[in-house]
Amino acid sequence: MEINWKEIYEAKDLFFSLTLRDIKIRYKQTILGVLWIVIQPLFSLYVFTIVFGKFAKIPSDKVPYPIFVFIGLMFWNFFSTTLTGSSASLIANKNIIKKIYFPRIMAPIASTFSYLIDLIPTSLILFGMMIFYKVKITPQMFIYLPALILMILIFSLGVGMFLAPLNAKYRDVKIILPFIIQLGFFATPVIYPTSMFGGTLKIIRIINPIAEAIEVSRSSFFGTRPTDWLILTLSVCFTLAVFIIGFFFFKKQEENFVDVL
Amino acid sequence: MKNIVIKANNLGKEYILRPNNSYKTLRDSISDIPKRIFNLSKKQQKESFWALRNASFELEKGDALGIIGPNGAGKSTLLKILARITTPTEGQAEITGKVATMLEVGTGFNPELTGRENIYLNGAIIGMKKNEINKKFDKIVEFSEIQRFIDIPVKKYSSGMQVRLAFSVAAHLDPEILLLDEVLAVGDLAFQKKSLLKMRDIVKDQGRTVLFVSHNMAAVQSLCNKTLLFNNGKIKEFGKTEAVISKYIKGVYKDTKVSLSDKKRSGNGEIKITDFWIENPIGQRTKSPKSGGKYKFIFQYECHRGTTKGIVDIGFFAQTIPGESLFSHFASYTGQTAKLNKSKGQFIFSFDKFPLTEGRYKLTIHTTIDGCEADFVPDAAEFSVQDGMFFNSKVTINQKISPLLVDGDWKYE
Numbered sequence: 298m299e300i301n302w303k304e305i306y307e308a309k310d311l312f313f314s315l316t317l318r319d320i321k322i323r324y325k326q327t328i329l330g331v332l333w334i335v336i337q338p339l340f341s342l343y344v345f346t347i348v349f350g351k352f353a354k355i356p357s358d359k360v361p362y363p364i365f366v367f368i369g370l371m372f373w374n375f376f377s378t379t380l381t382g383s384s385a386s387l388i389a390n391k392n393i394i395k396k397i398y399f400p401r402i403m404a405p406i407a408s409t410f411s412y413l414i415d416l417i418p419t420s421l422i423l424f425g426m427m428i429f430y431k432v433k434i435t436p437q438m439f440i441y442l443p444a445l446i447l448m449i450l451i452f453s454l455g456v457g458m459f460l461a462p463l464n465a466k467y468r469d470v471k472i473i474l475p476f477i478i479q480l481g482f483f484a485t486p487v488i489y490p491t492s493m494f495g496g497t498l499k500i501i502r503i504i505n506p507i508a509e510a511i512e513v514s515r516s517s518f519f520g521t522r523p524t525d526w527l528i529l530t531l532s533v534c535f536t537l538a539v540f541i542i543g544f545f546f547f548k549k550q551e552e553n554f555v556d557v558l
Numbered sequence: 559m560k561n562i563v564i565k566a567n568n569l570g571k572e573y574i575l576r577p578n579n580s581y582k583t584l585r586d587s588i589s590d591i592p593k594r595i596f597n598l599s600k601k602q603q604k605e606s607f608w609a610l611r612n613a614s615f616e617l618e619k620g621d622a623l624g625i626i627g628p629n630g631a632g633k634s635t636l637l638k639i640l641a642r643i644t645t646p647t648e649g650q651a652e653i654t655g656k657v658a659t660m661l662e663v664g665t666g667f668n669p670e671l672t673g674r675e676n677i678y679l680n681g682a683i684i685g686m687k688k689n690e691i692n693k694k695f696d697k698i699v700e701f702s703e704i705q706r707f708i709d710i711p712v713k714k715y716s717s718g719m720q721v722r723l724a725f726s727v728a729a730h731l732d733p734e735i736l737l738l739d740e741v742l743a744v745g746d747l748a749f750q751k752k753s754l755l756k757m758r759d760i761v762k763d764q765g766r767t768v769l770f771v772s773h774n775m776a777a778v779q780s781l782c783n784k785t786l787l788f789n790n791g792k793i794k795e796f797g798k799t800e801a802v803i804s805k806y807i808k809g810v811y812k813d814t815k816v817s818l819s820d821k822k823r824s825g826n827g828e829i830k831i832t833d834f835w836i837e838n839p840i841g842q843r844t845k846s847p848k849s850g851g852k853y854k855f856i857f858q859y860e861c862h863r864g865t866t867k868g869i870v871d872i873g874f875f876a877q878t879i880p881g882e883s884l885f886s887h888f889a890s891y892t893g894q895t896a897k898l899n900k901s902k903g904q905f906i907f908s909f910d911k912f913p914l915t916e917g918r919y920k921l922t923i924h925t926t927i928d929g930c931e932a933d934f935v936p937d938a939a940e941f942s943v944q945d946g947m948f949f950n951s952k953v954t955i956n957q958k959i960s961p962l963l964v965d966g967d968w969k970y971e
Contacts, residue, residue, distance in 0.1 A: 310688045
């Protein structure tokens with residue numbers, strides 16, 4: 298398989314245009330528009346705090362439950378929206394793909410990147426909450442947070458590049474995916490701390506980088522536990538492996554999905 | 559030395575036919591596994607068809623290639639392969655240079671975005687760089703004639719406006735190789751004319767290679783120097799445009815030789831033109847009149863219900879084979895409409911001097927009764943005209959320069 302790297306690099310203008318389009322059209326013809334990006338996480342924060350924090354009394358390693366669950370939600374929502382978007386990206390761009398040639402890989406890439414914009418208001422809320430709960434904001438946070446988001450982005454794109462051609466061929470993917478994402482939510486420490494399950498979560502943290510991102514950011518922000526560098530490294534390696542496999546799978550499928558779209 | 563920019567080598571594209579043309583589900587694939595295992599030795603029974611096969615040709619830099627042929631002949635498949643939208647099942651294409659494709663006007667337009675945003679999006683999709691679009695933005699808007707609406711979402715545009723904007727973006731692309739599929743027929747007449755002129759500019763641009771799929775023979779003839787004729791997925795002819803087009807036209811009319819009374823027509827059918835022929839001055843039928851001669855057009859008619867009560871107006875349009883009307887003549891032009899008193903008979907139109915130049919022409923016949931359409935037969939008949947003495951001189955006039963000849967004289971003062 299020959300990969301034209303130059304072509305991918307030269308498509309950067311197309312990448313920006315497609316990303317911009319995806320951002321613009323997402324909230325067009327909605328009354329509240331961009332406000333939704335703020336309302337959605339705040340609303341789920343409220344519900345999750347009431348249900349899991351107040352009623353179910355799930356422990357949160359002595360961190361205030363709202364901020365504890367918000368970190369989890371931020372990463373998890375980013376992953377689930379980008380994955381849903383990128384795996385549907387070929388079908389969403391079907392009219393263009395059937396009529397014109399451009400590096401097809403730009404469809405899942407642009408779709409994934411367009412969700413980065415959602416993180417701006419979300420992280421502002423996060424810092425607002427930190428100030429409110431008097432959590433000390435450290436310079437490390439500004440390195441950890443973007444790095445962990447990048448890790449999730451790469452992981453999500455890797456899975457998305459794998460699912461997008463499959464979705465083009467078998468529309469079953471579209472039906473199964475929300476179900477799998479829902480299961481994944483419970484396999485990820487969004488509403489509960491990793492300490493609840495002791496050592497068993499370690500293996501999950503390696504193959505589920507979202508779990509690792511949530512754990513690393515919580516433990517480092519609140520100083521509950523020292524960061525487990527071995528698990529983090531393994532998780533990063535796993536992420537890169539998924540990305541590379543996804544990329545080559547996509548490239549291999551590239552020539553025949555046009556005929557089945 | 560020849561400068562080959564496109565080299566198609568034995569290109570072929572096979573499509574697998576599935577019932578209902580439905581996409582495959584995972585279940586189908588899984589349930590196919592046992593079948594595949596048991597049929598390992600046997601060749602799988604799948605219905606397929608070759609949309610394109612054994613297509614080989616070469617194009618030099620600066621060539622403009624017209625691609626013609628009936629629907630489903632493989633023209634668009636060829637363009638899709640050359641554009642890299644789909645991959646060939648066999649063979650390969652070597653292309654040197656930056657390729658741009660216009661398979662459909664408005665590809666990638668998003669109805670929610672404004673005209674301005676769509677110019678940038680569409681431009682990027684068809685392969686323009688951002689600063690390239692910046693530079694051409696004003697020209698694009700001006701050409702599309704929608705300046706006032708440029709900041710309104712495209713979904714509020716009329717379809718004509720959308721098409722105009724899309725064509726303008728595509729027309730300002732500057733590729734080395736341009737692949738076009740039937741993009742001329744956009745907008746109202748004035749814009750069509752404008753876009754045809756623009757296309758001519760694009761095609762005539764030195765050093766650009768253009769491939770142009772069209773059913774519009776007149777456009778192919780005026781834009782392309784070479785033409786490729788397709789039928790049933792195979793290349794039938796490849797060569798100089800004029801030669802290929804005339805072969806295509808002959809082929810089409812040979813294949814679809816139906817008698818006039820069986821031709822496709824519209825109208826209430828109260829009267830029907832059943833036959834048409836041309837008679838020379840001594841009353842013999844001829845298939846190829848000469849320019850300048852005395853000829854008669856004979857239209858045989860039949861009335862559906864015995865006779866008709868109303869006033870009958872009969873006439874015809876003489877057209878070139880691509881379908882451009884050259885002249886028409888109706889009984890009403892000369893105030894010669896009349897009531898019919900026979901149920902069968904002939905309308906006879908006489909030429910003093912047959913006014914067409916050497917070449918092939920066709921005729922559309924139109925009959926009305928009291929202004930109501932009774933029988934309208936497009937492409938009712940076809941004939942060739944031989945070179946003759948229209949003017950009392952030995953000049954030969956080319957059909958392209960003047961298909962229609964007009965009497966007149968010159969004076970010097």
